[in-house]
Amino acid sequence: MSKKVMVSFTLNGASADVVVEPRELLIHTLREKCLHTGPHIGCETSHCGACTVDLNGASVKSCTVLTVQAEGATLVTVEGLANGGELHALQEGFMQEHGLQCGFCTPGMLTRAYRLLQENPDPSEEEIRYWMAGNLCRCTGYQNIVKAVQYAARKLRGEAVETSHPLIAETASH
Amino acid sequence: MIPRPFEYHAPTSLPEALSLLDQYGDGAKLLAGGHSLLPMMKLRFAAPDHLIDLGRLAELKGIREAGDEIRIGAMTTENELIWSPLLQRACPLLVEGARLISDPQVRYRGTLGGDISHADPGNDHPALMIALDASFVLVGPHGERVVPADGFFIGTYATQMAPSEILTEIRIPTPAPGAGYCYAKLKRKTGDFATAACAVVLTMQADTVRDVRIALTNVAQAALRATDAEAALRGAPLDAAHLDDAVRRAMAVCDPVEDLRGDVEYKTAMAGEMTRRALTTALARAAH
Numbered sequence: 001m002s003k004k005v006m007v008s009f010t011l012n013g014a015s016a017d018v019v020v021e022p023r024e025l026l027i028h029t030l031r032e033k034c035l036h037t038g039p040h041i042g043c044e045t046s047h048c049g050a051c052t053v054d055l056n057g058a059s060v061k062s063c064t065v066l067t068v069q070a071e072g073a074t075l076v077t078v079e080g081l082a083n084g085g086e087l088h089a090l091q092e093g094f095m096q097e098h099g100l101q102c103g104f105c106t107p108g109m110l111t112r113a114y115r116l117l118q119e120n121p122d123p124s125e126e127e128i129r130y131w132m133a134g135n136l137c138r139c140t141g142y143q144n145i146v147k148a149v150q151y152a153a154r155k156l157r158g159e160a161v162e163t164s165h166p167l168i169a170e171t172a173s174h
Numbered sequence: 175m176i177p178r179p180f181e182y183h184a185p186t187s188l189p190e191a192l193s194l195l196d197q198y199g200d201g202a203k204l205l206a207g208g209h210s211l212l213p214m215m216k217l218r219f220a221a222p223d224h225l226i227d228l229g230r231l232a233e234l235k236g237i238r239e240a241g242d243e244i245r246i247g248a249m250t251t252e253n254e255l256i257w258s259p260l261l262q263r264a265c266p267l268l269v270e271g272a273r274l275i276s277d278p279q280v281r282y283r284g285t286l287g288g289d290i291s292h293a294d295p296g297n298d299h300p301a302l303m304i305a306l307d308a309s310f311v312l313v314g315p316h317g318e319r320v321v322p323a324d325g326f327f328i329g330t331y332a333t334q335m336a337p338s339e340i341l342t343e344i345r346i347p348t349p350a351p352g353a354g355y356c357y358a359k360l361k362r363k364t365g366d367f368a369t370a371a372c373a374v375v376l377t378m379q380a381d382t383v384r385d386v387r388i389a390l391t392n393v394a395q396a397a398l399r400a401t402d403a404e405a406a407l408r409g410a411p412l413d414a415a416h417l418d419d420a421v422r423r424a425m426a427v428c429d430p431v432e433d434l435r436g437d438v439e440y441k442t443a444m445a446g447e448m449t450r451r452a453l454t455t456a457l458a459r460a461a462h
Contacts, residue, residue, distance in 0.1 A: 002179040022182035022225070025175075025216075044175040046213050047365065049279055058253075058282035063175075064212050065283070068182045069205075069229060112279065133364040134277030 009073045011036065012080025018067065026062035026070055027051040030077060038078035038107035042136065049135035052108035053077045059115040061134070078107035081114060089155040090114060090148070096163040099148030101139035109135050113149045121157055123149070177215035184227045188234070188313065188342065191226055195338060196315055198224040204340060205229070206249060206288035209280050234287070234342055237261060244346045248287025253278070255286060264348050267355035267375060271302040274357060277365045287341045290326075293333045293396065296367030300327050300397030301389035302357060305373035308346045314339035327396035353377050354460025358452040359391070360444050362435065368392045369435040370444035372424070374452040376412075378460045383407045388420070388453070392435075393428040393445040400424040403449065412457050417450060424449040 008017045011034055018033045030036045030053065039062055042048035051062040054076035081088040090110050093099065100106040109132070116123065116131050123131065128149050129142070137145060147164055155161045185191040195202055201223035205211060214220040228234060234249035237258045244265055246255070255261055255272040262269050275298050276284060289299040290310065303310075303323035310321050315338055326334050335341060349355070359371035371391035377384045386407050388400040403423035410416045430441035 002181050005182070021179060023177045023179050023215075041175075044213075044216055046209060046280065049277070052279055059279045060282055061279045063216075064209055064280075066182065066208070066212070066225075068184070069208070069227060071184070116278075130364075131278050134279040 005068060007067050007071050009070045009075055011075045012077060020067045022066060022068050024067045026053070026055075026060075026065040026067045029067040029070075030062060030075075036077045036079050039111075040104050040107060042104065047136065048105070048108075049112060050105050050108040052112045052135060054111050054115055057115070059112045059134070076111065076114070078110050081110060088114070089152040090117070093148040093151035093155065093161075094145070096161075096165070097144050097148040097151050098165055099140060099145040105135060105137045105139075109137065109145060113152065117149070117153055117156055122153060125150070175216050177212070178218060178221040180215075180222055181224045182227065183224060184230050186230045188231060188340065191228060191231060191340060192313065192315060192338075194224070194226045195340065198226075200337065202226055204291075206291075207251065207280075207283040207285045209276070209284040210288065210292045210294065228340070239264070239348065242348050244348055246286055246344045246346070248290075248341045248343060249285050250287075252276070252281035252284050252286070252289075256281070265306070265346060267306060267349070267357060267373065268302060268346070270355070271298050271357040271373065274298060274359045274361075274371075280365070286344055290323075290344065291333065291335060291341050293327050293329075293331050294367075295330055295394060295396055296392045297397075298357070298359065298368065298371065298391055301371065301373045301391040303344070303346075304389035304397055304399050305355075305375050305387045306346045306349070307375075307387060308344055310335075310341055311343040311345065312336075312339040313342050318342075320345070324399055329395045332396070349375060350377050352461025354456035354458070356452040356455035356459065358448040358455065360448055367435075370430070370441050370448050372445065372448035372452040374449075374456040376453070376456040376460050378412075378457070378462045380462060381411050382409055383412055384409075386453075386456075388424060388449060390424065390428065390445050390449070393430040393441055395429070395431075398427055400427055400449070402426065407453075412453065417453060420453060421446045421450050 040050040042050035046064045053062045203222035205225045205227040234247045236247045252272045308323040354376040357373045360369045368391045373389045376386045390398045403420040425446040428442045428445045
């Protein structure tokens, strides 16, 4: 057993100090010590992206980062996206466009899209698919996730948004 | 998922990193982006006693031009390569190659130097570096040496780099204006290593090939330079007959490993097809 060390970082705007073994993965610290259990674990080969969080302005798979590497870092998880109870445009978009079913990939999808839309506020469908390729989903078939990101992009650009879902759109018009 | 315990070191200068490497010797591994090493440690294929994190060495970052070379710090990430206006203008092959590596999250962490040093035949940068005629700056206890990419990769996970050395910089001669280029990669899905891939840099003089470099990914124990295929093309027109001949010569140097991506025959055939596509696209992009 190696010596434990204290690591300090900013998590969703609040400062956090944790004591970890150097081998502890950031995903385990976030879930087990910080009790931010939105980020999930879907694999052990760094493919699925369910553990994606924002670290110093980059989307990272927190299963492949050591907590000790996050010393001094600024972290955003899905728990930090809503502002004062108001959903982030992406959370609203995923809801309106049915971009989730079981919800297991959703926190990673949301945090990845959060960074993507800051880097590219008006991505094409092809760009969304390419730059979201580090996140696997078993349920949706991705189509509605693309629409959800497009919905959020429009809202963040200040454009009018409405769901493309035929039933909801029809209900809203009555 | 759970790595074996180790001690963690985060030096803030190259001399400090070298001194730690010297102190802990064979029990130490350098931690760069961590997207090959940590996955191996999580599966306990690797169990170093000490990790020396290069993440706080600012001198290993950045992309710049120095004379007729492009110099890239070893800790420069894949996304930084893709987003570099300098590389987009002066070395688009590297941008095209990096866009085919792994996925967005991995590219925020994985570094050019780590991809090269790992020397997995599945990695893409080894062949790209051979095609670009790059060289690597290795710093060790006895100073610095510069080693060409062609000859650097000697086997699976094996390079000319000594365990006491750190790869600090990648130097790429700025490709000639009008040089054609292509990285053609066959893969099962986004983020997968190549079933076969081919990197080409090509310059033309009227209708004949002035110079060409061809390198292959994941069809041998290490990235391969297809020198016979290159020699057959130099000074020749890149017509159908010469293209077929080059493809055959590239396939002749392949010695792939059979795995879930396919058997020896399939991978060899696909290396030929990737060579054909890379040469064809490079020709279309080259100034004549």
